[in-house]
Amino acid sequence: MKKIGIAVLGAGRWGKHLIRIFREHPDANLVGVVDPHSERLASVQERFVLNGVVLATDWESLRAHPEIEAVAIATPAVTHYHLIADALRQGYHVLAEKPLTLNVAECLELYHLAEQQNRQLMVDHTYLFHPAVKRGREVVQSGYLGELRYGYAARTHLGPVRSDVDAMWDLAIHDIAIFNNWLEQLPVQVQATGRVWLPRGGEMGRDGEDKGDKGDKGDKGDSIATSYSQFPIPNSQFPDNQQQITNNKQQTTNNKQQPLADLVQVTLTYASGFQAFIHLCWLNPDKQRRLTIVGEQGSLIFNEMDTQAPLVVQRGYLEQQDNQFTPAGQSCEVLAIESTPPLELVCDRFLHNICTAQPSNLSSGWVGAQLVKILCCLSQSLQLGGHPITLD
Known part of the structure; x- marks a missing residue:
């Protein structure tokens, strides 16, 4: 089978993982790497011995390369819309880092553009490919936990x-x-409250958190506030390009005028009545990556920090004697999962989808748009002091 020619845009912390995986994948031909920082290009050249791979500091110099069939985008989210749209119009398949964009309308536009171009648009929501998450879904959907x-x-x-x-x-x-x-549902109502503790006298730099191949990751390149000029797109491709850049920069300015919450408490309400509560904080020395669903027959726990048993079902119930309740029947079942790093599964699925001309139902552009919509509604709730927001 002919190898698929791929260019990786962004050689930051997450981009390096993509470069390594596509460089080693038997069905991929790494054609080029683009990053505005020449020192990053030099670093990946030395680390991965990229002989025969084109290294470029701007997308324009590589975008018409005859061997490229697909691109993997690991650049700041504010650059995603223009880079993805340009790649799709060039006839390339696209694997984009999350979030797809920062705007729901842009997400939907890209989703429809991919359909029109008959090209794959896949979003790297790596956790959805994590073996523990896959196994957890099977457990929940089987009814093993009873009523949720x-x-x-x-x-x-x-x-x-x-x-x-x-x-x-x-x-x-x-x-x-x-x-x-x-x-297998989307929330019908969301709510968010937050607290701010850290002083913001000026811009605080942040280059992203390296989570390896385990799935959890922050920004993959520079800060989202990075200028568009670092990944320039020809204006001729987008008649309204400059106005869009201005609008996005204005939105960034507006966001900076609002305090950035260091702690956020999220509530998701689903049509079934099920509610999920999420605690998020970057000012807590107790590092946690833990998610639980509680059912009448037990609790399913995904604890990424527990490398020996990341997925378990804990069981137990309360026995009533007179007016007292006593714990009983307590046990813990460790669930076996595969060991393949989830990002490798993401890249493999992307290549498979290109070969079979089948979109990824697990992490398509549509899924990416739905998640961005939820985040936008949560932001609205946060700005309104925790007022519940109903999703259309």
């Missing part, structure tokens, strides 16, 4: 702190994606 009662998650750490978005935009998308996936 509620869910909760905690995603906390002590930095890094971002200057462009709050803790919710930085962290929440992972847990929202998992709850949606396990329940």
Whole structure:
């Protein structure tokens, strides 16, 4: 089978993982790497011995390369819309880092553009490919937990702190994606409250958190506030390009005028009545990556920090004697999962979808748009002091 020619845009912390995986994948031909920082290009050249791979500091110099069939985009989210749209119009398949964009309308436009071009648009929501998440969905959907009662998650750490978005935009998308996936539902109402403690006298730099191949990741390149000029797109491709850039910069300015929450508490309510509560904080030395669904027959727990047993079902019930309740029947079942790193599964699925001309139902552009819509509604709730927002 002919190898698929791929260019990776962005050689930051997450981009390096993509470069390594596509460089080693038997069905991929890494054609080029683009990053505005020449020192990053030099670093990946030395680390991965990229002989025969074109290294460029701007997308324009590589975008018409005859061997490119697909691109993997690991650049700041503010650049996603223009880079993805340009790649799709060039006839390339696209794997984009999350979030797809920062705007629901742009997400939907890209989704429809991919359909019109008959090209794959896949979003790297890595957790959705995590073997523990896949197994957890099977458990939930099998009825093994009985009637579902509620869910909760905690995603906390002590930095890094971002200057462009709050803790919710930085962290929440992972847990929202998992709850949606396990329940096979979308929330019908969302709510968010937050607290601000850190002083923001000026811009605070943040280059992203390296999570390896385990799935959890922050920004993959520079800060989202990075200038468009670092990944320039020909204006002729987009008649309204300059106006869009101006609008996005204005939105960034507006966001900076609002305090960025260091702690955010999220509530997701689903049509079934199920509620999920998510605790998000980047100012907590107790690092947690834990998500639980509680059912009448037990609790399913995904604890990424527990490398020996990341997925378990805990059982137990209360026996009533007179007016007292006593715990009984307590046990813990460790669930076996595969060991393949989830990002490798993401890249493999992307190549498979290109070869079979079948879109990814698990992490398509449509799924990416749904998650961005939820985040935008949560932001609205946060700005309104926790007022519940109903999703259309």
